[in-house]
Amino acid sequence: MQTIDFKEVEITGGFFKDLQEKNAEVSVYNIYKRFRETGRFQAMKCIKDEAHKPHVFWDSDIAKWLESAANILAKKKDDRLKAWADEAIGDICRNQLPCGYFNSYFQVYEPENIFRKRPEHELYCAGHLIEAAVALHEAGVDDKLYAAMIKYADYIYERFYVKKDAGFFTCGHPEIELALVKLYNSTGSQKYLDLADYFIEERGRHNEETYAFTYPVYHQDHAPVREQKTAEGHAVRALYLYIAMADVARIKGDEQLAETCESLFRDIVDKKMYITGGTGSSYHGETFTFPYDLPNIFAYSETCSAIALAFFCDRLAKIRNRAEYHEIFERVLYNNVLAGESADGKGFFYVNPLEMHECIYDYNEGLKTKLFCPIPERVEVFDCSCCPPNLTRFIESIGSYIYATEGNAVLINQYISSKTEIGGAKVEIDSEMPYGGKVCVRVDGKADLRLRVPAWSGGVAMRVNGKKVEPKIAEKYIEIFCDGEIEIALDFKIGARFVYANENVWYDNGRKAVEYGALVLCAESADNGGNLRNVRIRSLAGAKRADGEFFTLEVNAERLRSSAALYSYEAPVPEKIALKLIPYFSWANRGKGDMQIWFL
């Protein structure tokens, strides 16, 4: 499968048009402001100030912000954004060492330790800078950082691949690998692919290396990557690595590596993924844990990890397309990814719990032991702010995940209102999703079209140029050959449905979630009052849309009211209620409170 880049796709309206406007007009501006206030942009000037040392991964924050800016500037003029980007680029290029090295922390504060401290994110930062440089270059925004990062990549190649005189073999946090593949794609220079390949294959072969945490599995160092068949360790590290593995497997036609990637994907989606698409369930190191260990209130489920899983789905589809990759992409996108950002575009979640009890939060405040405490409010850029600019760069590039080609076929994988030219035909989508099931696809030209049937749809009605047609579905795609001007009206059956977790997910036994189309719904105390764990939904038969600040569905439910005693022989008594459900991604926008996804 080959995708159409977002720069060739225009988002024309609806849900994602609004989201991208908010992204470009609020989020990216606000992150800039907060990065400035917290000294991140200042750090790029590389002026030593012992009192305000940058964090070792601040370069990557700036890089992802630059990539977000590039993705916006690729599509529209914004002089202020351009000027801010130029200043940061200027600082980085000016301060790059003659050898090509750049790291605002190490070269200023610990030059003697350059490439000596494996866990400290040096190559991770380099990777994000390379990604930013490629994005800026391909957006036609800037070539200076591109040149600088090629020089840096050459220096890394020299030190790690040719001389092998660095203090470690592979980075403690994968990222450089996938960035080098992007640089290879952009420059065509084989050495970057070789270096990516080298970093991938060396991993897990040097157990003598220093670990930030005490266990190799955290860094995916427990075995050579081809022997890694289950997703282990820090989720973002793991997924960034798997993305690069999938890239290399595809480019080199390496079947064994592709199979390894598929095995990792299966382990994740069959055993280690939240209903929201979240991964990395444990607070202990933000890691994958054991199969079916998916706690709700203590879900970690980092926003970056969700974005990474979406990227991984896309990369796997590029090796050998299957509808399932797009189903998981859709689940991750509309739930965990979007939950990472507040409705106003200014606040962000790093951790995305699937359940909230206010007292947990208050209690932990009281004891000042916030380490293990899920937080019920998004904040504007935090200490470890990898997620905010990761989200903005991703939202801005959403156009890349809609259209694709496979052989002669033109695929529509996501129903996002947009238009493009693909395979010689003009294609345009008008979509109600995620809140409705109606989609109109207009094609002008010849196209062997494949329209994905979402996993959640209970059926589809189809009209071609106004005439009812029985859809021909194969492998979860509707097949229709278009020639000339054709309007395809699809009406995917959408409605509230119960979803049940595997019985081994012991947090969810006896409970069920409610989905509406691609959306996982939740109940909040803002709509429904106090404790929500005692809410039982017997049937969704009477579910109906209701007024609300967000998309709201009202369902008949009951609260199981117990006696006042701590323990009683009296069974709780059901009390009828009209339960309001909203999309999970809309939660925590109306003050602190309880939230629930899994109901009795």
Next chain:
Amino acid sequence: MQTIDFKEVEITGGFFKDLQEKNAEVSVYNIYKRFRETGRFQAMKCIKDEAHKPHVFWDSDIAKWLESAANILAKKKDDRLKAWADEAIGDICRNQLPCGYFNSYFQVYEPENIFRKRPEHELYCAGHLIEAAVALHEAGVDDKLYAAMIKYADYIYERFYVKKDAGFFTCGHPEIELALVKLYNSTGSQKYLDLADYFIEERGRHNEETYAFTYPVYHQDHAPVREQKTAEGHAVRALYLYIAMADVARIKGDEQLAETCESLFRDIVDKKMYITGGTGSSYHGETFTFPYDLPNIFAYSETCSAIALAFFCDRLAKIRNRAEYHEIFERVLYNNVLAGESADGKGFFYVNPLEMHECIYDYNEGLKTKLFCPIPERVEVFDCSCCPPNLTRFIESIGSYIYATEGNAVLINQYISSKTEIGGAKVEIDSEMPYGGKVCVRVDGKADLRLRVPAWSGGVAMRVNGKKVEPKIAEKYIEIFCDGEIEIALDFKIGARFVYANENVWYDNGRKAVEYGALVLCAESADNGGNLRNVRIRSLAGAKRADGEFFTLEVNAERLRSSAALYSYEAPVPEKIALKLIPYFSWANRGKGDMQIWFL
């Protein structure tokens, strides 16, 4: 209420006779062996050995073992046990400093820090040594340690109460307070009561003191004790303090302090106690947390904390008797306390989870992060082995909690097969409890008898000298005046009953536990296979006794079988099973596996 000491009560048969035999013949011996192997007894010799430093609380382990030995030797001859006790007592007395001080850690390794390090358990150890000395003295076993500890108490009185030149005001771990009350009761010397009172009242008035953890609430230092109306901080510390507060309130007739104790009791039993009687639900500092926060798999519920709650119930009943204190005592005793020990009497639990999933254990083993890991196997004496000798001393003294007097009335609070003389009458109990509801009480003499009706009993049939009598029940006690030789046959209705938790206990919403008499039952995978979270019990109608290594009840249940997918639109299908339930205290005696108390 005044109790009859266990030394005046003979346990005549049944459940506790067996338990005490195991205690005296296996547990106390085995703990001695393990304490010897781990260097605890050697430490009493006070020979400096930098490579094998004792822990700061080892004196208290030895003290509780000595108290266990005293409680056994009070009732029977055991030369070997006596010789071991004598050796330890000799070591302690020989090494006591001329001033009276004794601490096997501080006087040998940090003499310059004697009474300078508040969190380091010095007065806690002194308290346990005093308790042991009183027990040995009152058992007629030994007076040397008694004399030595009086001297030590006098020294503490001098330093903390008279000169006030120690480095702190109150101990980081309460225990000395209740021990001083025992010494006051034993010697009649007012100064020990004054000192106990002083330690209680000074607590929470010196916030400048050094804390082991960063928050005063952990040590009950957040306010003067009379202002503490809710149970907070480290559960064992809290309960040991409350016990002493209740003692002092009773002795001094201090109504305000008694009310504070009652308020603390209410907070615990109404909001912070497991169905097993466990308290201190959090792994973060073994603490009480916020109301209704009672996680099952990550229950902390230390064995010592359960024993302490039993003591607290007894002390409160002594101020002003109510049946509820004995109900909670019974719940704690038959569930959390007894779960602390293995069936063979050799292994012990420090932490008592209410649910177990083997994979949690294995996973944590794998990652070597055992800190937050509940363990599914009892072990023979561990690093922090406060619980094993606490259990042995308590089991040996169980006779103290059966009979009591209040005014002219003779109370029977627990139905444990035993005999005694009380209020001029001979009283004898034959009891089937905990496995049956039949009890026979024989009285010879005059007694205004009060027989407690257990909270779990669904009714009681009564015969006096073979003749059916309608019981006269007031405040949960059957009242019957005895004169001469009388046999009272009670048949308390016993059977499996569902118990529901308060709706605010969100871990248990939609679930119910099964109790049989005083016993909380559980299911283990040893009887029932794999995951038990998906087990639903609709009714207990068909419950019947079944064969098994332990008391076993078989009930009709169903397992909710899901599809193999991680998430599915298909509801799980119930599969009929015969579920075997055993007493919670019998769990974890047949290898590692899953365990469940709360069922769908």
